[in-house]
Amino acid sequence: MQCDLSVTSDFKECVFAECRLEGNDSLLIGVVYRSPNSLQENNDNLNDLMTIISGTKHSHKLVLGDFNFPEINWNKEECAGSENHPATKFYKATKDAFLFQQQSEPTRFRDGQRSSLIDLVLTNREEMVREINTSASLGKSDHATLMVTFTCAYQSNETKRTRLDYKKANFHDMNKMLSEVDWDRELENKSVNESWIIIKDRIDRAVTKYVPTRKVSGKKRKKWMDAKALEAVRKKHRLFRESKVKEGDDKTPSKIEKAEAEMKKAAYKRANNQARWACRKAAKNLETEIAASSKQNPKAFWSYVKSKTKCRTGVADLKKTNGDKTSSDKEKADVLNEFFQSVFTQEATDNIPPPPHYVFGSEVHNFEITVAKVKKLLSGLKTDKAQGPDGINPCVLAKTAESLAYPVARLFRLSLENSEIPEDWRQAYVTPIFKKGSRTEPSNYRPVSLTCILCKAMETLVREAVNDHLRSNNLICENQHGFVQGRSCVTHLLEALDDWTKILDEGGSVDIVYMDFMKAFDTVPHARLIAKVEAHGIHGNVLNWIRNFLADRHQQVIVNGTHSDKAPVTSGIPQGSVLGPLLFTLYINDLPSQVTSSVKLFADDTKLYTRTDVPSGPVVMQEDLDKLQEWSDNWLLKFHPKKCSVLKLGKQHTETSYHMKGRSESGEEVSITLEESETEKDLGVLVDNRLSFKGHVAQATAKANKTLGIIRRSFEHLDREVFVQLYKSLVRPILEYGHSVWQPQQKLLCKEIEDVQRRATKLISALSEKTYPERLAVLKLPSLEHRRLRGDMIDLYKYMHGIYDTGNPNFQLTETKDTRGNSLKLYKPFCRLNVRSCFFAERVIPHWNSLPETVVTAPSVNSFKGRLDNFWADRPEKFSPTCYQ
Numbered sequence: 001m002q003c004d005l006s007v008t009s010d011f012k013e014c015v016f017a018e019c020r021l022e023g024n025d026s027l028l029i030g031v032v033y034r035s036p037n038s039l040q041e042n043n044d045n046l047n048d049l050m051t052i053i054s055g056t057k058h059s060h061k062l063v064l065g066d067f068n069f070p071e072i073n074w075n076k077e078e079c080a081g082s083e084n085h086p087a088t089k090f091y092k093a094t095k096d097a098f099l100f101q102q103q104s105e106p107t108r109f110r111d112g113q114r115s116s117l118i119d120l121v122l123t124n125r126e127e128m129v130r131e132i133n134t135s136a137s138l139g140k141s142d143h144a145t146l147m148v149t150f151t152c153a154y155q156s157n158e159t160k161r162t163r164l165d166y167k168k169a170n171f172h173d174m175n176k177m178l179s180e181v182d183w184d185r186e187l188e189n190k191s192v193n194e195s196w197i198i199i200k201d202r203i204d205r206a207v208t209k210y211v212p213t214r215k216v217s218g219k220k221r222k223k224w225m226d227a228k229a230l231e232a233v234r235k236k237h238r239l240f241r242e243s244k245v246k247e248g249d250d251k252t253p254s255k256i257e258k259a260e261a262e263m264k265k266a267a268y269k270r271a272n273n274q275a276r277w278a279c280r281k282a283a284k285n286l287e288t289e290i291a292a293s294s295k296q297n298p299k300a301f302w303s304y305v306k307s308k309t310k311c312r313t314g315v316a317d318l319k320k321t322n323g324d325k326t327s328s329d330k331e332k333a334d335v336l337n338e339f340f341q342s343v344f345t346q347e348a349t350d351n352i353p354p355p356p357h358y359v360f361g362s363e364v365h366n367f368e369i370t371v372a373k374v375k376k377l378l379s380g381l382k383t384d385k386a387q388g389p390d391g392i393n394p395c396v397l398a399k400t401a402e403s404l405a406y407p408v409a410r411l412f413r414l415s416l417e418n419s420e421i422p423e424d425w426r427q428a429y430v431t432p433i434f435k436k437g438s439r440t441e442p443s444n445y446r447p448v449s450l451t452c453i454l455c456k457a458m459e460t461l462v463r464e465a466v467n468d469h470l471r472s473n474n475l476i477c478e479n480q481h482g483f484v485q486g487r488s489c490v491t492h493l494l495e496a497l498d499d500w501t502k503i504l505d506e507g508g509s510v511d512i513v514y515m516d517f518m519k520a521f522d523t524v525p526h527a528r529l530i531a532k533v534e535a536h537g538i539h540g541n542v543l544n545w546i547r548n549f550l551a552d553r554h555q556q557v558i559v560n561g562t563h564s565d566k567a568p569v570t571s572g573i574p575q576g577s578v579l580g581p582l583l584f585t586l587y588i589n590d591l592p593s594q595v596t597s598s599v600k601l602f603a604d605d606t607k608l609y610t611r612t613d614v615p616s617g618p619v620v621m622q623e624d625l626d627k628l629q630e631w632s633d634n635w636l637l638k639f640h641p642k643k644c645s646v647l648k649l650g651k652q653h654t655e656t657s658y659h660m661k662g663r664s665e666s667g668e669e670v671s672i673t674l675e676e677s678e679t680e681k682d683l684g685v686l687v688d689n690r691l692s693f694k695g696h697v698a699q700a701t702a703k704a705n706k707t708l709g710i711i712r713r714s715f716e717h718l719d720r721e722v723f724v725q726l727y728k729s730l731v732r733p734i735l736e737y738g739h740s741v742w743q744p745q746q747k748l749l750c751k752e753i754e755d756v757q758r759r760a761t762k763l764i765s766a767l768s769e770k771t772y773p774e775r776l777a778v779l780k781l782p783s784l785e786h787r788r789l790r791g792d793m794i795d796l797y798k799y800m801h802g803i804y805d806t807g808n809p810n811f812q813l814t815e816t817k818d819t820r821g822n823s824l825k826l827y828k829p830f831c832r833l834n835v836r837s838c839f840f841a842e843r844v845i846p847h848w849n850s851l852p853e854t855v856v857t858a859p860s861v862n863s864f865k866g867r868l869d870n871f872w873a874d875r876p877e878k879f880s881p882t883c884y885q
Contacts, residue, residue, distance in 0.1 A: 060123070060124065060125060060128060061099070061122075061123060061124040061125075062121070062122070062123050062128065062148075062150065063099070063120075063122040063123075064119075064120060064121045064122065064146070064148065065119065065120070066118055066119050066143065067090065067118060067119075067120050068118050069086070069087040069090055069091075069118060070108075070116040070117070070118055071085065071087035071088075072087050072090070072091050072117075074101045074103070074104070074117055074120075075104055075117075076695060076698055077698035077699065077701070077702045078694070078698050079091045092755075094122065095705055095755075095759065096759060097124075098124060098705065098706075098708065098709030098712060098713075099122045099123065099124055100122065100123050100124070100125070100126045100706070101120055101121065101122055102121040102122070102123060102126075102129040102132060102148075103117060103119065103120055103121045103132055103134075103146065104117075104132075105117070105134045105144075106144075107119035107134065107143055107144045107146065108142055108143050108144070109137075109142055109144070110142045119143055119144070119146060121146065121148055123150070124709070124713065125309060125713075126706060127309070128150045128151070129148060129149070129150045130149045130150060130151055130316065130439065131148075131149040131438075131439070132146055132147070132148050132149070133146070133147040133149075134146060135147065161215070161216055162213045162214070162215055162216070163213065163214060163215075163216045164207065164211045164212075164213055164393070165211065165212050165213060165214045166211060166383075166393060166395045166396070168211075168212050169207075169210055169211040169212070169395075169396075169399075170210040170211075171210070171396075171399040171400065173210055174206045174207075174209075174210040174211075174396075174399070174400055175399070175400050175402055175403045176403075177205075177206050177209070177210070178202060178203075178206055178400055178403035178404060179402070179403035181202055181407075183406055183407040183410065186198050186202075186407075187199075187407065187410055187411075191418075191420075192411070192414050192415050192418055192420045192421065192422055193420075193422045193423055195407075195410070195411050195414060196411060196422035196424065196425075197422075199404075199407050199408065199411060200390060200392065200424070202407075203392055203396060203400075203404075204391075204392075206396075206400070207393075207396060211396075222283075222307075223286060223303075223304055223307045224279075224282045224283040224285070224286040224287070225279075225282060226282045226285070226286075228278055228282065229275070229278040229279045229281070229282040232271070232274050232275040232278040232279070233275045233278075233279070235271050235274075235275070236268065236271040236272050236274075236275040239264065239267050239268040239271045240268050240272075242264050242268075243261070243264040243265050243267070243268045280717075283716060283717060284717040286304070287304075287715050287716070287717050287718075287722055288717075288721070288722055290304055291715075291721070291722040291723075291725040291726050291729075292725055294725060294726055294729035294730060295725075295728070295729040297384065298729065298730065299384055300384075301726070301729075301730065304714065305710055305714045308713070308714045314559070314560060315329075315332050315336070315432055315434075315439075315445070315559050315560075316439035316440050317332070317440060318331075318332050318335045318336065318440055318441070318442050319440050319441060319442070320335055325440065328562075329559045329560045329561075329562035330559075330562050330564070332559045332562075333556075333557040333558065333559040333562055333563060333564035334557075334564045334565060335442055336430075336432050336442050336445060336447075336557045336559070336564070337430070337555070337556065337557040337564040337565065337567050338442075338567075339442040339443060339445075340430065340447045340522070340555070340557065340567075341567045341568075341569075343518075343519040343522050343523060344522065344523065344569070344570045344571040344572060345523045345524070345525045345570070345571040345572075345636050346570070346571075347525035347526065347527055347528065347570075347571065347636060349527045352527055352528055352531055353528075353634045353635070355531045355532045355534070355535035355590075356532070356535060356589075356590040356593065357535070358475055358535055358536055358537065360469075360473035360475060360536070360537040361472075361473055362469070362472065362473065362537070363469075363537040363538070363539050363540075364465055364466065364468075364469040364537065364538055364539070364540075364542055365539050365540025365541060365542060366416070366540055366541045366542065367416075367461070367462075367464075367465035367542065369409055369412045369413045369416065369461060370409065371405045371406050371409045372405075373409075373461070374405045374408050374409040374412065374457075375401050375402065375405035377457050377460060377461070378397050378398060378400075378401035378404060378405060378408065378457065379398055379401040380398075381394045381397055381398040381453065381457070382394060383395040383398050383399075385453070386450060387453065388429070388450055388451050388452035388453055388455070388456075389424060389427040389428070389429055389450070389451070389452060390424045390452045390453075390454075392452070392453060392454070394453045397453060397454070397457075408454065408457075411454075412457075412458050412461065415458060415545065416541050416542075416545055417541060419541055419544030419545045419547070419548050420545075420548055421455065421458075421545075421548055421549055424452055425451065425452050425454075425455040425458075425549075426552055426553045426554060427451075427452075427553075427554055427555075427556075428449040428450060428451050428553065428554070428555045428556075428569070428574055429449070429450040429451075429555075429556055429557075429558050429563075430447045430448065430449055430450070430555050430556065430557045430558065431447075431448050431450060431557075431558060432445040432446070432447060432448075432557060432559065433445060433446045433447075433448055434446075446575070447522070447555075447557070447575060448575050448576045449555065449574035449575055449576040449577060450576060451574060451576070451577060456577070456578045459549075459577060459578035459579040460578050462542065462545060462546065462579060463578055463579050463582055465542060466538060466542065466582060467485075467582065469536075469537060469538065470536065471485070473537065475536050475537070475589070476585065476589060477589055477590075477592050477593070477601075478806075478807070479592040479599055479600055479601050480585060480588075480589065480592075480601045480602075481495075481600070481601065481602050481806070482581070482585060482601065482602040482603035482605070483581045483582060483585055483603065484585070484805070485805065486803065486804055486805025486806070487804070487805055487806055489602060489683040489684065489738060490738055490740055490741060490795065491804050491806045492600055492601075492602050492683060493682060493683060493685060493738060493741040494740060494741060494795075494808070494809060494840055494841075495600065495806055495807075495808045495809070496598075496600050496607070496609070497691070497741060497839060497840075498808045498809040498839070498840075498841055499598060499609070499808070500512075500609070500649055500691070501691070501835055501836040501839045501841075502836065503611050503613075503649075503650070504649060504650055504691075504833060504835055504836065505831055505832050505833050505835070505836035506832075507613070507652075507832075508611050508612075508613040508614075508650060508652075509611070509612050509613045509648065509649060509650025509651070509652050509653040509654065510609055510610070510611060510612065510648070510649040510650060510653075511609065511610060511612045511617070511618065511621055511646060511647075511648050511649075511653065511654070511656070511658075512607055512608070512609040512646065512647045512648075512649070512680075513607065513608045513609070513621065513625065513644060513645070513646050513658060513674065514606075514607050514644060514645050514646075514647065514680050514682070515606040515607065515608060515628070515639055515644050516639065516640045516643035516644050517604045517606070517637060517638070517639060517640065518638045518639065518640040519572075520584070520604035520637065521572055521573050521575050521580065521584060521604070522571070522572035522573075522575075523571055523572055523636065523637060523638065524571060524572055524573055524583075524584060524587055524637065525571050525635075525636045526547075526550045526551070526570075526571060528587075528635055528636065529550070529573075529583060529586075529587050530543070530546070530547050530550075532586055532587055532589070532590075533546060533583065533586055536586055536589070546579070546583070549579070550573075552568075553568070553569040553574070554566045554567065554568055554569060555567055555569050581603060584603060584604065585603065587635070587637070588601065588604070588606075588637070591606070591628070591631060594624075594627045594628060594630075594631050595608065595624035595627055595628065596620055596623075596624060597609060597610040597620055597621055597624045598610060602683055605682075605683060607682070608621070608624060608625070608628070610624075612648075612650075612653065612654045612656065613650065613652055613654075617654075618654055618656040618658075621656075621658060622656075622658055622659070625658055625659070625660055629660060629661055639660065641660040641661070641662040641672040641674065642662065642672060642675075644660060644674050644675075645674060645675050645676070645677045645680060646658055646674050646675070646676045646677065647676075647677055647678075647679075647680050647687065647689055648676065648689060649689055649691065657673050657674070657676075658673070658674045659671045659672065659673055659674065660672055660674060679695050683738075684737060684738065685737075685738045685741055685742055686699055690835075691835050692744075692746075693741075693742035693744060693749075694744075694749060696742050697742070697744055697749045697752055697753060698752070700734055700735055700737070700753070701735070701752055701753060701755070701756050703734050704731050704732075704734040704735050704756045705756055705759070707730050707731050707734060708727075708731050708756065708759065708760050708763075711723075711726050711727075711730070711731070711763075712763055718763055718764065719764070720764055720766070720767075720779065723760075723763060723764055723779075724779055724780075724781065727757075727760055727781075731756070731760060732757075732784075732787075735753055735756060735757075735784060736784070736787060736788065736791060739788045739791055739792075740791060740792055740795045740840045741840070743788050743792070743838075743840070743843075745834070745838045747882075747883045748883075750785055750881070750882075750883035751883040751884065753784055754783060754784050754785065754881050754883055754884065756784075757776075757781070757783070757784055758772045761775040761776065761779060761781070762775075764779075767779070772884065773879045773880040773884075776879040777879045782878050782879065783877060783878065783879060783880070783881040784881070785877060785881040785882065785883060786872075786875065786877050786878045786879075786881070789847065789877075790865075790868065790869075790872070792840065792843070792844045792847070793844065793847060793848065793851070793864075793868055794861065794864065794865065794868075795840070795844075796811075796844045796848055797856070797858070797861065797864050798861065799811060800824060800856070803861065809840065809841035811826050811841070811845075812826065812827045813825065813826060813827065814826060814827040814849075815827070821849055821850065821851070821852070821853075822849070822851055822852060822853040822855070822856045822857070823853060823856075823857070824848075824856045824857070825848075825849045826845045826848055826849060827845075828842065828845040828846065828849075829842075851868070851871065852871065854867060855867045855868055855871055
């Protein structure tokens with residue numbers, strides 16, 4: 001990376017320098033070079049500093065140094081200072097400037113004092129910082145030395161290549177060509193693999209003939225550049241070249257030549273202005289289009305955002321087993337493939353334990369595959385999805401569904417009858433997805449498999465048949481909320497919290513063990529899985545097809561277009577497959593029956609809990625942990641004891657420690673004490689040992705603020721309409737996810753959430769001078785406080801009308817004869833503690849009972865929403881939240 005560095009301004013305690021990068025990018029660097037006590041004493045200095053940072057138009061901003069604010073806990077996203085404390089103002093100012101604090105470890109160490117994090121690394125792009133190494137201080141300083149590695153202005157050296165342009169494809173003639181094929185003659189007496197090769201070959205021929213190609217260079221054109229803008233820019237460049245004065249010509253130009261030169265300059269100026277306006281219009285049109293489709297197609301938004309950044313966030317240089325680091329994409333792909341393969345389970349098929357016994361009234365052996373069903377399936381494919389190893393784009397399958405439905409249905413029927421799949425369908429391209437931790441560790445990447453599109457379509461048909469069988473026979477346990485119709489993350493959490501808050505309200509205590517499976521989806525042994533699938537009444541062709549689907553699979557890891565060597569897949573369920581989640585659900589369906597304590601499941605997320613203010617509680621919990629480990633030993637789905645943790649609720653909770661068997665570094669079996677934690681991430685919601693959800697509010701607001709900063713940086717034409725669409729689609733869902741579970745009752749927490757929306761509405765310059773309630777009214781955006789209450793009513797409606805397929809919370813109709821209100825009035829029991837009275841099952845009852853009959857008896861969810869909005873149309877809190885009053 002080449003750059004020119006120049007000092008642009010000096011702000012008392014902070015020097016700002018501007019770094020001009022390759023292309024049109026620039027980096028603003030701010031370095032605090034002495035302890036900024038004036039920031040704490042003088043608010044004007046703080047405001048000036050943030051004005052400089054947020055007001056610049058640089059693509060990248062990096063500010064680092066000693067800010068001397070130990071009151072701020074950056075890891076928990078909270079500040080211990082009062083409302084007017086300089087630390088609180090600084091923390092809020094960083095949020096208003098949409099800056100990210102990257103340092104997580106303490107940086108100041110002084111004898112007799114607690115270490116603190118006061119040396120900060122602030123950036124306007126989260127992906128700018130690749131790594132921060134905290135090392136010993138220099139000289140006599142009590143501050144650590146920070147080595148910051150960041151990447152920006154990454155420029156690809158990729159040469160020009162040819163790519164198919166599906167947007168300009170002639171699908172009408174392609175359909176005609178495929179419909180003229182005599183498929184009965186072509187596929188007669190052919191095997192599954194031979195039929196697939198014939199169909200694939202015909203599709204490839206049609207694509208070659210009717211899909212044009214285009215050359216793509218490493219330097220990408222601006223996404224918003226349309227034909228008119230491109231023509232205007234080219235015209236400007238042509239006129240600029242014509243208007244240039246020729247050098248080395250000593251001849252004095254005549255009046256006619258001067259006049260022609262002036263005309264060319266004038267023509268260039270007009271063309272320059274026209275090109276500028278054409279580019280602005282094209283950019284605005286694209287941003288408007290992206291905003292309008294952001295809810296249905298968020299992929300387009302993130303693609304546009306990615307085109308705006310120059311930071312490289314792919315797979316880092318990975319550590320090999322010998323300690324060296326990879327130096328090429330091929331080495332990265334091979335290292336990751338080797339690691340993903342190392343976690344596979346080696347199963348001894350001669351010692352499979354007997355599967356659990358399930359009672360069912362009917363079995364599933366086969367199912368019907370019709371041309372109409374296949375046509376509907378193909379035409380509904382998402383055309384923006386990536387193609388699989390077979391190279392067939394889903395856009396082709398969707399656009400030619402009319403002509404391909406018959407041969408594909410015939411292939412599917414043959415595949416099911418013979419219980420066989422084509423060889424191409426056994427191949428998977430694996431994309432490594434970074435989770436957390438160091439980017440140099442292969443273990444911090446999760447494999448997601450990309451398989452053939454038609455294979456996924458066949459999996460969809462198999463899944464539907466199996467799901468119908470499971471639902472009709474009620475075979476999925478009530479404790480499982482993952483991938484089950486009528487259940488979700490919200491029902492899972494509400495059911496668990498209903499139990500916990502009841503126990504706490506009775507004066508009891510609860511111990512919760514959060515279980516962690518070791519590479520759950522990748523380690524499921526195939527023979528044992530098939531035995532459990534069969535135990536659920538899935539037999540015949542369906543069972544044999546699933547068995548063949550799992551057998552003899554291979555995978556290749558792809559890093560920046562480079563493939564690793566092929567590796568056999570000996571266990572596990574492909575992550576990213578359609579059938580995988582259902583198969584895993586069947587595999588652990590019998591887990592709750594092994595224990596006497598309460599257990600809740602969401603796919604592989606498992607938590608075990610019991611009441612511990614009774615003497616037998618901790619004893620039962622430990623016995624259940626032993627039973628679960630015995631189950632895991634039998635079914636080869638190992639727990640990770642070092643990642644399992646205990647959360648204890650209640651003032652009188654026990655000091656009992658729980659243990660699980662594990663392995664030491666030398667491989668010996670040892671007893672591991674489970675770590676007790678104060679906060680646990682439970683299906684995306686941070687649950688603390690006081691059930692205050694303070695940490696979750698901080699996490700949600702930080703994530704929403706991050707997305708808001710991305711919108712602000714990426715969209716240059718952020719008018720009212722574009723803002724509302726982007727905010728509703730991308731920011732507000734973050735703040736409202738699972739709100740029925742964690743809805744805060746403290747005014748301060750409500751204000752923290754509302755602050756994100758307040759900050760968002762100020763992005764529209766025309767409304768920045770209005771008050772927050774006025775901005776909400778103009779934009780027709782209800783306050784988040786009002787939205788959470790509305791969401792509570794919607795969830796309660798789903799419970800009352802059986803849309804949620806779960807028993808708890810259990811609401812009871814009141815026995816009063818009062819005819820006022822509605823006929824579905826609920827009984828509200830007495831609660832001793834706020835933790836229970838503020839919980840969903842209790843706080844929603846007064847609001848529900850106040851609704852009229854026409855609202856609570858609405859025939860559908862959408863009808864209920866409309867009637868509720870009409871009834872609450874004049875509610876004061878709709879645009880004026882109480883947390884600001």
